[in-house]
Amino acid sequence: MEDKVILLDFYPSMFGMRPRVALAVKGIDYEHREEDKENKCQLLLESNPIYKEIPVLIHNGKPVCGSFVIVEYIDEVWKDKSPTLLPCDPYQRAQARFLADYIDKKVMETGNLIWCEEREEKEAGKKGFVEFMKQMESELGDKPFFGDNGFGFLDVALITYTPWFKTFEICGDFSIQQDYPKLSSWVKKCLEIESVSKSLADPDNVYNFYLTIKEKRGI
């Protein structure tokens, strides 16, 4: 039976970008459906009744929700298609899962503070973000990618935040690319992979989306 794969997505979403990247690097054909956040379609509401959020991968009619859950599912189902995203070694795999969750917690926590208008919260967000970036540089070390065998799960986890870096930089009035040479080099290497770069949102589009949200919320 031919696989039917649908991805319910939202272009600027860092979470939506993850399955896009995973599907693209493995060369899996799928139907992309862009969701309107203000007017969610019936399929999204039925496929993810709990959170009513993208991304949702629908594989032969069965929905899978949650960006990391989806990426692991893709890696397991299409294990014959390279690259293998999760490490083969169980301990390395567990470490990758732990760090991926940590990346989400830290970036959301610090990013939300950077977006605040109050100076104190903004500064706390910047400080937290700087610490986080240092941790990531240390984790990367001298490797070209976070994955030991090339572009992998952790690379997918972090690269989808990079289209949002321009927005963080403008809101926080600081530079990310300049201060983190190893990570900047890593970003360049990821973007040299065509299937990765074409799956990521454009940073200018992301910033314009952010401005639209700000305006709607009257900030």
Place this chain on the structure above:
Amino acid sequence: MEKGNKGVQLVGFWVSPFVHRVKWGMKLKGIEFEYIEEDMFNRSPLLSQINPVTGKVPVLVHDGNPLPESSIILEYLDEVWSHAPLFPIDAYQRAQARFWSKFADQKVLESAWLTVCSKDEIQEKAVKDAIGHLERVEEKLGGRRFFGGDTIGYLDLMMGFIAYMLPVWEEVAAVTILDALKFPNLAAWKSNFVDHPTINGDLPSKDEMLTFFQWQREVHLQRI
């Protein structure tokens, strides 16, 4: 901990539901381990050494390699020790288990714990949220004996706090969240869970849990 040490250690805190899950997971799989109690109110240098990122328990140490986070530890155990699998084999069922385990912690446990740490309108909202989340879990469980089907598995361990810790929190917070009449599936599952031979002999003392969480409630209410 020096690298290259043989064996398995579990660093935990007696009342943590996250630690209990891992302990029971290892017992179900017949894994021998050494348990090391950590006083979370007077943390030892060991914990910051083996979990510098979050400083929390549980931490599994296997052959000198530390690993935190209960859900991640349980997956690791299943991958290294194939006997008595906790996870489903099918990829779609595994994805479902991972999704619902995040729901258990991020929604059910968070809202239930908030009822202990709060009062008045905040507590009322937390109770309402927790009941709403349990309605989802009730539907997910259906009439099955366990979330894993006929045998106890990963999702039962992740949801396990509902069976033995939630009643304690309800008593401490003086609220009702899991009404057996409204949640017949969960009420039946609760008994199946606490009566399971691996769980039954290894539950923390209810009186000790009550004393601990009553004290925790006082501490949190003072901060409001």
